[in-house]
Amino acid sequence: MPATQALTNGFAKHAVAVDVVLFTIQGGRLKVLLVRRQQAPYKGAWSLPGGIVGAEESVDAAALRELQEETTISNVYLEQLYTFGDTDRDPRGRVLTVAYYALVNQQQLELKARQRVSEADWFPVRRLPELAFDHRRIIDYALERLRNKINYTTIAFQLLPTNFTLTQLQEAYEVILGTRVDKRNFRRKMQQLGILRPTRQFRVSGRQRPARLYTFTAPKVIKLQEKGIIVPF
Amino acid sequence: MPATQALTNGFAKHAVAVDVVLFTIQGGRLKVLLVRRQQAPYKGAWSLPGGIVGAEESVDAAALRELQEETTISNVYLEQLYTFGDTDRDPRGRVLTVAYYALVNQQQLELKARQRVSEADWFPVRRLPELAFDHRRIIDYALERLRNKINYTTIAFQLLPTNFTLTQLQEAYEVILGTRVDKRNFRRKMQQLGILRPTRQFRVSGRQRPARLYTFTAPKVIKLQEKGIIVPF
DNA sequence: TCAAAAGTGTTTCCCCTACACCCATGG
DNA sequence: CCATGGGTGTAGGGGAAACACTTTTGA
Numbered sequence: 100m101p102a103t104q105a106l107t108n109g110f111a112k113h114a115v116a117v118d119v120v121l122f123t124i125q126g127g128r129l130k131v132l133l134v135r136r137q138q139a140p141y142k143g144a145w146s147l148p149g150g151i152v153g154a155e156e157s158v159d160a161a162a163l164r165e166l167q168e169e170t171t172i173s174n175v176y177l178e179q180l181y182t183f184g185d186t187d188r189d190p191r192g193r194v195l196t197v198a199y200y201a202l203v204n205q206q207q208l209e210l211k212a213r214q215r216v217s218e219a220d221w222f223p224v225r226r227l228p229e230l231a232f233d234h235r236r237i238i239d240y241a242l243e244r245l246r247n248k249i250n251y252t253t254i255a256f257q258l259l260p261t262n263f264t265l266t267q268l269q270e271a272y273e274v275i276l277g278t279r280v281d282k283r284n285f286r287r288k289m290q291q292l293g294i295l296r297p298t299r300q301f302r303v304s305g306r307q308r309p310a311r312l313y314t315f316t317a318p319k320v321i322k323l324q325e326k327g328i329i330v331p332f
Numbered sequence: 333m334p335a336t337q338a339l340t341n342g343f344a345k346h347a348v349a350v351d352v353v354l355f356t357i358q359g360g361r362l363k364v365l366l367v368r369r370q371q372a373p374y375k376g377a378w379s380l381p382g383g384i385v386g387a388e389e390s391v392d393a394a395a396l397r398e399l400q401e402e403t404t405i406s407n408v409y410l411e412q413l414y415t416f417g418d419t420d421r422d423p424r425g426r427v428l429t430v431a432y433y434a435l436v437n438q439q440q441l442e443l444k445a446r447q448r449v450s451e452a453d454w455f456p457v458r459r460l461p462e463l464a465f466d467h468r469r470i471i472d473y474a475l476e477r478l479r480n481k482i483n484y485t486t487i488a489f490q491l492l493p494t495n496f497t498l499t500q501l502q503e504a505y506e507v508i509l510g511t512r513v514d515k516r517n518f519r520r521k522m523q524q525l526g527i528l529r530p531t532r533q534f535r536v537s538g539r540q541r542p543a544r545l546y547t548f549t550a551p552k553v554i555k556l557q558e559k560g561i562i563v564p565f
Numbered sequence: 566t567c568a569a570a571a572g573t574g575t576t577t578c579c580c581c582t583a584c585a586c587c588c589a590t591g592g
Numbered sequence: 593c594c595a596t597g598g599g600t601g602t603a604g605g606g607g608a609a610a611c612a613c614t615t616t617t618g619a
Binding site: 566567569570571573574575576577578579580581582591 | 605609610611
Binding site: 264265266282283286287304305306307308309310311 | 567568569570571572573574
């Protein structure tokens with residue numbers, strides 16, 4: 100018997116799923132992508148995009164695959180959240196799920212709408228419909244993680260286009276934290292962090308003064324170990 | 333066909349394990365519990381306590397069970413860490429593992445030694461032996477989580493006996509963070525947090541002035557949302 | 566000229582930090 | 593009386609918070 104078989108015989112095996120909480124900011128609200136279930140249980144209910152992990156597929160790869168089945172987005176920020184392993188999560192029987200969350204910006208979103216097959220839509224996190232399984236709990240958990248992490252990392256930039264105004268950036272923080280932020284303090288702190296580069300472009304919207312566009316200099320999401328915490332203002 | 337069967341037929345199923353990083357403080361060092369593997373692969377190598385999740389067992393319950401197979405500890409602080417889902421972690425084939433970490437104090441430890449069957453021992457996190465699988469990585473991850481979380485929660489108390497001196501508490505922080513801490517600042521900050529209650533007891537050790545014993549007032553691990561961050565001093 | 570958002574500095578206060586000596590006890 | 597850890601206060605600096613007016617543009 101090959102060594103490969105030693106463990107896989109005689110031990111319990113489990114159905115393992117992935118579920119992805121995909122966040123974006125749209126119309127000044129934080130939203131999540133939900134898909135309508137085509138089969139029982141919870142047929143017709145809204146649920147998180149997700150599915151079963153393949154036999155020879157890594158869990159991370161499965162999460163990415165599910166995301167790409169629902170969208171045409173690439174280069175998404177995707178992070179593992181938590182594994183929900185209670186025995187009674189799924190009425191059909193024992194299904195573990197490894198939850199992820201992901202962040203995209205509206206530019207990336209435009210691509211998506213054309214390609215969708217099954218019904219999917221964006222819902223404000225403060226106005227969620229009834230959800231299948233324990234997906235409401237998973238979203239709550241994702242939101243908590245996002246709120247914490249925005250304070251000491253640069254994930255907020257994942258929700259913005261490549262070029263953005265400082266007001267857009269501030270709105271991202273406000274929408275996620277659910278609080279107002281002082282404009283002058285916010286701008287000073289952001290500029291002190293040294294992760295913004297001003298461009299020579301401006302964004303005109305209506306009849307106000309045009310706003311300067313900035314880009315994010317760091318190539319990836321980074322941890323801010325300086326005291327550059329954003330939270331209370 | 334009952335609904336229970338709908339999903340469990342025709343889909344990939346996976347072996348799912350739990351692994352637990354059990355920390356304690358002993359002799360002024362942060363240590364983890366390791367057990368010697370009895371079978372191939374990695375036979376004879378040190379590894380984290382852990383095992384396969386049963387068919388009808390929740391993942392949390394499995395982690396707790398593994399802990400109790402190795403120790404007689406109850407009321408342990410146990411927290412899920414991360415799910416390692418690469419396809420090549422285990423040479424026998426595909427095995428997912430859900431990693432946990434746990435914290436115990438020396439009082440609880442004394443109970444343990446009598447009951448152990450298989451070989452197990454405590455190793456300083458800075459002097460780990462060669463480890464089976466990707467367990468080294470799991471320990472590193474657990475340590476990182478612990479170092480972060482000690483700054484904004486009260487988990488450090490899980491490593492101390494019910495009554496402890498302020499010096500013991502400070503040593504716990506120093507051992508975990510790997511840095512020295514200013515005694516006066518530490519004591520002031522801890523007392524300001526309002527989570528310590530002085531007892532009327534003192535601990536005598538040798539020929540010095542006896543140290544007052546304190547207890548932790550909060551019933552559970554709590555988040556410190558005040559600015560009571562502990563880190564830099 | 567008006568509406569609407571962009572952009573900009575200063576002061577106050579509190580918290581973090583650095584730092585050194587006396588106390589109580591057992592041997 | 594001496595060695596050992598227990599226990600205590602203060603002064604200075606820096607970052608966070610509060611706060612309001614001018615600028616630029618299109619209509």
